[in-house]
Amino acid sequence: KYTLIVSQQPLRARMCGFGEKDRRPIDPPPIVQLVVTDEKGNPDTGMLQNPFFVLHVTLWSEDGRDERNVISNPPKTTRVLMGSLVSSPAILKNTTGEQGCYFCFPDLSIRTEGKYTLKFSLMKLGTLINTRTEIIATTYSDPFTVYSAKKFPGMTESTELSKAFAKQGLKIPIRNDVRPRKIAED
Structure with missing residues (x-):
């Protein structure tokens, strides 16, 4: 059995508009854990080493009913x-050292x-024998x-999980000193 757990939820983002230059990342970066269990419900750690897993993300409405990708x-x-x-x-090891x-x-x-x-969708890529995904x-x-740019409250400080993963070599942006942003009055 495959279970996905959102370990780090997205909280906010500043819209990036329709230019290609001004990209603003979702804050904090979403992180999803895959847990694989056997028929008895015991963790199957051997399966986690499988390089053929990929996780695909799509954008949905707040209630999860409508796709908002385009x-x-x-x-x-x-x-x-x-x-x-x-x-x-x-x-990777999380903040408590668990792999x-x-x-x-x-x-x-x-x-x-x-x-x-x-919405996060886990796929197992096909092999040469079975090409179905x-x-x-x-x-x-x-x-x-x-x-919007005017209403955005600013980025948050990087989470402990982001920092722990960055220390292990994951390419994840880290912010330590965050100054509160003055929000423009309308």
């Missing part, structure tokens, strides 16, 4: 969720303001808010 403005369709939408597994299989999304950004959730587990993040 904005259709005929004749053009534009992606709303930007960045690396697929993550490979990394075997696990994690997928990290440090560079996701969203073009439009609003309330959203992220199917979704074997899914989960949703908690809802989070994407703010």
Whole structure:
């Protein structure tokens, strides 16, 4: 059995608009843990070493009912969720030193303001013998808010989990000193 646990929930983001330069990552970076158990419910740690797992992320409405990946403005369709939408597994130790299989999304950004959730879909890539790829587990993040530039309250300090993973070599941006941002009065 494959179970996905969102270890680090997205809290907020500043919308990045429709330019290609001004990319603002979701804060904190979403991190999802994969737990594999056998028929008896015991952890199957051998399966975690499988390099064929990938986790794909899509953008959904706050209630998780409607996909929000693209904005259709005929004749053009534009992606709303930007960045690396697929993550490979990394075997890392969490803040208590426990080893696990994690997928990290440090560079996701969203073009439009609003309330959203992220849907994570686990796939096991096909082999040469069996080329089919199917979704074997899914989960949703908690809802989070994407703010306009004027209303964005600023980035939070990096979490202990982000810092622990960065120390182990994961490429994840770390912020230590965070100054509260003055929000423009309307």
